[in-house]
Amino acid sequence: MPSSPPAVPAPTPAETPTLAELMRRGDVFSDRCPSREVLQHVTSRWGVLVLVAxxxxxxxxxxxxxxxxxxxxxxxxxxxxxxxxDGLVRRQAFPVVPPHVEYSLTGLGREAGERVQALADWIEGNLADILAARETVQRDKSANRPK
Amino acid sequence: MPSSPPAVPAPTPAETPTLAELMRRGDVFSDRCPSREVLQHVTSRWGVLVLVAxxxxxxxxxxxxxxxxxxxxxxxxxxxxxxxxDGLVRRQAFPVVPPHVEYSLTGLGREAGERVQALADWIEGNLADILAARETVQRDKSANRPK
DNA sequence: ATAAGTACGCACACAAAGGTAAGTACCCAT
DNA sequence: ATGGGTACTTACCTTTGTGTGCGTACTTAT
Incomplete structure (x- = not known):
C-alpha cells in the first residue's frame, strides 16, 4: 500500500505532426487527424455490430x-x-419492387471487421470476469469510505 | 451490373439465449446482454485512446x-x-497535496487494450486507402444521380 | 505576492446520438 | 380486401456525450 508517489522516470517531448504526415499514416492521438472520424464510425454503437455481422x-x-x-x-x-x-461496406441495390438491397464488406471492411470481431469476441468470452470485477471494484470503493 | 436479386440460400432460425447463458459467454447481438455496455465503454470515443495510451x-x-x-x-x-x-483500469491515489493519482491497466485491461490497439493501428496504417475510398464512393454516388 | 500545476466534482449548455411514428410504392399471402 | 414485408426518409422528441468554466487546497516556481 504505497503512500508516497514514485519518482518520475523520463519526460516525453511534445510532438507536432504535420497534416501531410497524418495522411500517410494517421495518428489517433492527434486532435484533428481524420483517423479519429473513421475510428468513431467503426467503433460506434451499431458500427461494431454491423461489421461483425x-x-x-x-x-x-x-x-x-x-x-x-x-x-x-x-x-x-x-x-x-x-x-x-469510408469504403468499408459495399451497397448493392436492385431496381425491383419491393426494394432489394444487399450489403457486404469490401476488402478494407473485412480487415477492419476482423479486428473489431477480435475485440467483440474477447469481451464476450471474458464477460464473466468483467462482471465479477465490477462487483469487486464497487466493494473496494465502498470500503474506503464506509460512512 | 446485376438487375435482379439472387435467390435466397437458407433461412436462419431465431435464437433466444437465456440470461444465464449470456453471463457465461456474452452475445453482443443480444439486445439486453451486459457485454454491450462493456463494448460501449471500451469503444467509446476516449475509451479507445485511453486504453491504447x-x-x-x-x-x-x-x-x-x-x-x-x-x-x-x-x-x-x-x-x-x-x-x-469494468475492471480494466487500476486507479492508485496517493494521499499527498497537490493530488497524485496513477492509472494503469489491469490484466483484463491489457488484453482488451491490445485488441483495440490492433484496430487503431490498422486504421492509422490504412488511413490513406480509406480517405481515397471516400472520394471514390462519393463520386460513384454523384454519377448515379447527376442532377 | 502571484501564477501555475494537480485531480478532480459540479452546474450549465449545446450538439450529436438515438428512438418513435408516419409515409412511400409496390408485391404477396390470407 | 386487408395485413405484412421491403428499404428507406423525414419530422419530432428524448437521452447521452461532451465542452466550458468555476471551485478546491495546497505546493512549487517566478
Missing part, C-alpha cells in the same frame, strides 16, 4: 436489422452510410 | 490528458471511471 457474408437491410437486435431502421441506415462512405 | 505504461491523470489530445478533464475522468468500474 457482415463478416459472415452478405446481408439484406432487414436481415441486418433482425440480426443486430435493438437497432432502429433509422440508425441502421445511418451507420451503413457511414461505413459505406 | 495505458498500454505503454502507467500514466498520471494530467499525463493522459496531454497525451490524448483534445479530451476535456470532465470526459477523461468519466472515461477512466467507466474503465475502472
Amino acid at each position: 457482415l463478416l459472415e457474408g452478405t446481408h439484406r437491410f432487414s436481415d441486418l436489422r433482425r440480426k443486430v437486435a435493438g437497432v432502429s431502421e433509422r440508425m441502421l441506415a445511418q451507420t451503413l452510410q457511414w461505413l459505406e462512405a | 495505458l498500454l505503454e505504461g502507467t500514466h498520471r491523470f494530467s499525463d493522459l490528458r496531454r497525451k490524448v489530445a483534445g479530451v476535456s478533464e470532465r470526459m477523461l475522468a468519466q472515461t477512466l471511471q467507466w474503465l475502472e468500474a
Whole structure:
C-alpha cells in the first residue's frame, strides 16, 4: 500500500505532426487527424455490430436489422452510410419492387471487421470476469469510505 | 451490373439465449446482454485512446490528458471511471497535496487494450486507402444521380 | 505576492446520438 | 380486401456525450 508517489522516470517531448504526415499514416492521438472520424464510425454503437455481422457474408437491410437486435431502421441506415462512405461496406441495390438491397464488406471492411470481431469476441468470452470485477471494484470503493 | 436479386440460400432460425447463458459467454447481438455496455465503454470515443495510451505504461491523470489530445478533464475522468468500474483500469491515489493519482491497466485491461490497439493501428496504417475510398464512393454516388 | 500545476466534482449548455411514428410504392399471402 | 414485408426518409422528441468554466487546497516556481 504505497503512500508516497514514485519518482518520475523520463519526460516525453511534445510532438507536432504535420497534416501531410497524418495522411500517410494517421495518428489517433492527434486532435484533428481524420483517423479519429473513421475510428468513431467503426467503433460506434451499431458500427461494431454491423461489421461483425457482415463478416459472415452478405446481408439484406432487414436481415441486418433482425440480426443486430435493438437497432432502429433509422440508425441502421445511418451507420451503413457511414461505413459505406469510408469504403468499408459495399451497397448493392436492385431496381425491383419491393426494394432489394444487399450489403457486404469490401476488402478494407473485412480487415477492419476482423479486428473489431477480435475485440467483440474477447469481451464476450471474458464477460464473466468483467462482471465479477465490477462487483469487486464497487466493494473496494465502498470500503474506503464506509460512512 | 446485376438487375435482379439472387435467390435466397437458407433461412436462419431465431435464437433466444437465456440470461444465464449470456453471463457465461456474452452475445453482443443480444439486445439486453451486459457485454454491450462493456463494448460501449471500451469503444467509446476516449475509451479507445485511453486504453491504447495505458498500454505503454502507467500514466498520471494530467499525463493522459496531454497525451490524448483534445479530451476535456470532465470526459477523461468519466472515461477512466467507466474503465475502472469494468475492471480494466487500476486507479492508485496517493494521499499527498497537490493530488497524485496513477492509472494503469489491469490484466483484463491489457488484453482488451491490445485488441483495440490492433484496430487503431490498422486504421492509422490504412488511413490513406480509406480517405481515397471516400472520394471514390462519393463520386460513384454523384454519377448515379447527376442532377 | 502571484501564477501555475494537480485531480478532480459540479452546474450549465449545446450538439450529436438515438428512438418513435408516419409515409412511400409496390408485391404477396390470407 | 386487408395485413405484412421491403428499404428507406423525414419530422419530432428524448437521452447521452461532451465542452466550458468555476471551485478546491495546497505546493512549487517566478
